Amino acid sequence: MVNKMVTDIAVEMPTGLVQPEQENIDGIEYPKQTVGTPLLESSKMSMRNVDVFYGDKQAIFNVNVDVGQHEVIAMIGPSGCGKSTFLRSINRMNDTVESCKVTGQLTLDGEDIYSTKMDPVALRARVGMVFQKPNPFPKSIYDNVAYGPRLHGLASRRAELDEIVETSLTRAGLWTEAKDRLDQPGTGLSGGQQQRLCIARAIAISPEVILMDEPCSALDPIATAKIEELIAELSQNYTIAIVTHSMQQAARVSHRTAYFHLGRLVEVNETEKVFTAPEHQLTEAYITGRFG
Amino acid sequence: MTDLNKSRAERIQSSLAKRYRAEKRFQMYGYAAIAFGLLCVVILFTDIISKGYKAFGQTYIQLEVTYDASTLGITDVNDSQQLALADFHGIVKKALKSRFADVSGRKAKRDLYGLISNGAGYTLRDRLVANPELLNQTETLWLVADDDIDTYYKSIGSDAGAFTGRMSEQRQGWVDQLVESNDVEMRVNRNFFTKGDSREPELAGIRGAAMGSLFTLIITLGLSFPIGVAAAVYLEEFAPRNRWTDLIEVNINNLAAVPSIIFGLLGLAIFINFFHVPRSVPVVGGLVLTLMTLPTIIISSRAAIKAVPPSIRDAAIGVGASPMQVVLHHVLPLAMPGMLTGAIIGMAQALGETAPLLMIGMVAFIVDVPGGFTDPATVLPVQIFLWADSPERAFVEKTSAAIMVLLAFLILMNTLAVVLRKRLERRW
Known part of the structure; x- marks a missing residue:
């Protein structure tokens, strides 16, 4: 970890379960403030007091968390806990959902993501996204990768575009498999290859942050292993936030892990710590498999 | 226990047979629906085509026509005003009169002139305009027959017998005479595809x-x-x-x-x-x-x-x-x-x-x-x-x-x- 954690009382306490101030909501004891080290001294992105509503229903409650530069942060939690919703708030994908409302402050390099000055299209060029189900466009492999750069005018000549496509596919670990069939439809690839194509498409516009929403949930173990390797490599150049259902995956790929429970961010800690010595009993219950 | 198992297997067997029968029935409903639809389409198409195909043919009568300048009342073929007033139907009448010389009486003559369509005059005018040297010449031409003649000629030899409609016996005689001398012919109905509507069925087009x-x-x-x-x-x-x-x-x-x-x-x-x-x-x-x-x-x-x-x-x-x-x-x-x-x-x-x-x-x-x-x-x-x-x-x-x-x-x-x-x- 490159980032220094903000010293927190909770960290200095001896290992084992701590009992910070709790509040009881619907029979569940939540910590009043996220335990562990949600906040960093220097961060790429920071979220403060984030609430997300779908119409009258609140999906995310007062989330405070930072994401460091070139860090992989994993978000885990039982189904319906709001981790995907939270992820989609980061690049304003939720704008397309009409009833969705996001309050609080989210910043990228200190710029407010939800301010009127921030253009959502420009934001999404900086914060790329990979989705749960591989969703290549029904176009050729080349066009899939070249789509983003073309949109944003990143390449002025064909050769430049070719280079972007090649580097993106190489970084996504797909170049050797795809270089002879660039003009063939992206949907003709296998599931794992499609997902790597989607990653190539996301990194072709050189975003600063990549959001991944359960990128491996539709893939077999071998394809999953490849994607995980890829995430580890990508983390040298990109900041990555990944939502996952698989705790093993979170343990393998991430530096820090955030545990969401029913819309509340319960704990954020170094991944190793979360999986060996969680600070909160809800986290412990989840990782030991008592629910999930 | 074995008894119970057996009866269970039997029950599944019998229910299977029932399910397959139901499935067959369901399939039959589908076939029946499609067959009914196809039958309707076939009936519709046979009816329309059997009634309509004859409209693509047209009865023509061969006549010897003389572009007689005095009958037409023109001196100059290139004068459009004269052409507009010229009596082209007159030369058709003349041609008919010379073909059936023995016809007399006003009513019989009107019947005779009605053998050829009113539109024949326009055909003759177009020919004359295209070939001005034809003036005062004679040529043998196929002219469009009147719709009554057309209907009659088309129905000759049909199961229901020839349709005479409002045709007098005398007219039938003329037509039969023309048919015998091979002066009546079915041709492709070009009017139908090239003309607009008309009060005269033989001239009406789509x-x-x-x-x-x-x-x-x-x-x-x-x-x-x-x-x-x-x-x-x-x-x-x-x-x-x-x-x-x-x-x-x-x-x-x-x-x-x-x-x-x-x-x-x-x-x-x-x-x-x-x-x-x-x-x-x-x-x-x-x-x-x-x-x-x-x-x-x-x-x-x-x-x-x-x-x-x-x-x-x-x-x-x-x-x-x-x-x-x-x-x-x-x-x-x-x-x-x-x-x-x-x-x-x-x-x-x-x-x-x-x-x-x-x-x-x-x-x-x-x-x-x-x-x-x-x-x-x-x-x-x-x-x-x-x-x-x-x-x-x-x-x-x-x-x-x-x-x-x-x-x-x-x-x-x-x-x-x-x-x-x-x-x-x-x-x-």
Whole structure:
């Protein structure tokens, strides 16, 4: 970890379960403030007091968390806990959902993501996204990768575009498999290859942050292993936030892990710590498999 | 325990047999439905084709015609004024009189002159204008027979016997005489495909109505497809969900069910009486049919847009496409086959529509083939309606033939729809 954690009382306490101030909501004891080290001294992105509503229903409650530069942060939690919703708030994908409302402050390099000055299209060029189900466009492999750069005018000549496509596919670990069939439809690839194509498409516009929403949930173990390797490599150049259902995956790929429970961010800690010595009993219950 | 197992297996066996029987029955219902549909189509087509195919032939009579300048009353073939006044039917009469020299009496003569169509004079004029040296010359020509003769000649040898209708025995005799000397012949009815409507069945053609339909449909397609697609895209992709859009949606669905004659009245009140668009022209017909087709196109386009997987939209938004780029690059291309199908169904509907056009004057008797969007015109279904309403026996087969032309148009359009769909569909 490159980032220094903000010293927190909770960290200095001896290992084992701590009992910070709790509040009881619907029979569940939540910590009043996220335990562990949600906040960093220097961060790429920071979220403060984030609430997300779908119409009258609140999906995310007062989330405070930072994401460091070139860090992989994993978000885990039982189904319906709001981790995907939270992820989609980061690049304003939720704008397309009409009833969705996001309050609080989210910043990228200190710029407010939800301010009127921030253009959502420009934001999404900086914060790329990979989705749960591989969703290549029904176009050729080349066009899939070249789509983003073309949109944003990143390449002025064909050769430049070719280079972007090649580097993106190489970084996504797909170049050797795809270089002879660039003009063939992206949907003709296998599931794992499609997902790597989607990653190539996301990194072709050189975003600063990549959001991944359960990128491996539709893939077999071998394809999953490849994607995980890829995430580890990508983390040298990109900041990555990944939502996952698989705790093993979170343990393998991430530096820090955030545990969401029913819309509340319960704990954020170094991944190793979360999986060996969680600070909160809800986290412990989840990782030991008592629910999930 | 074994007993229990056995009875369980038996029960499954017997229920299996029952299920298979039910499945068979279900399949039979399907076959029966399709067979019934096909039978109806076959009956319809046999009826129409058996009645109509004869309209594509036309009876011609061979006569020796003399372009007699004194009978015609002209001195100069190139003088259009003289030509307009010239009595071309006179030389036809003369030719008939010389063929049947023994005919006398006013009534018998009128009957005789009625053997040849009134339109024969125009044929002779056109020939003379094209070949001025024919003046005062004689030539043997095939001339279009009158519709009564046509009907009679076509029915000779049929099971029901020859149809005489209002033909006198004397006329039948003349025709039989001509037939014996091989001076009567069936030829391809070119008039039917090249002429507009006429009071004389033997001169009436479908071209006027077909061109009218074509011009009207071009206007309809040109207006309703872009407007319909734009409305569908707005409603699906950009409009907020609120009471206003709900109201719009309900109204669009209502409009799709409004009887088409109402659209005719609307067109009459708004386009003709308020905006003073001329009556009976393809422009106003196209406008009215646009109103009628729009709901169909909007509804099918919305369904096609809805069917575009949201993951594609997410992917495009995720790499930073603006809402318009999402629509233009991804949603529209993927929805296009569905939208085109809807549009062609709408067009086929418009092609067959009669009621609203009656209200805006496209039911008029129009002889000239329309040459543009602002020429008075009628359309195929209205032409069918007009001919079906005419008393002359010869219009019966014309009606069926017009229906065949209309069906051919429909089949052509539907084939086009299938081809376009196949071509645009992305199966990857």
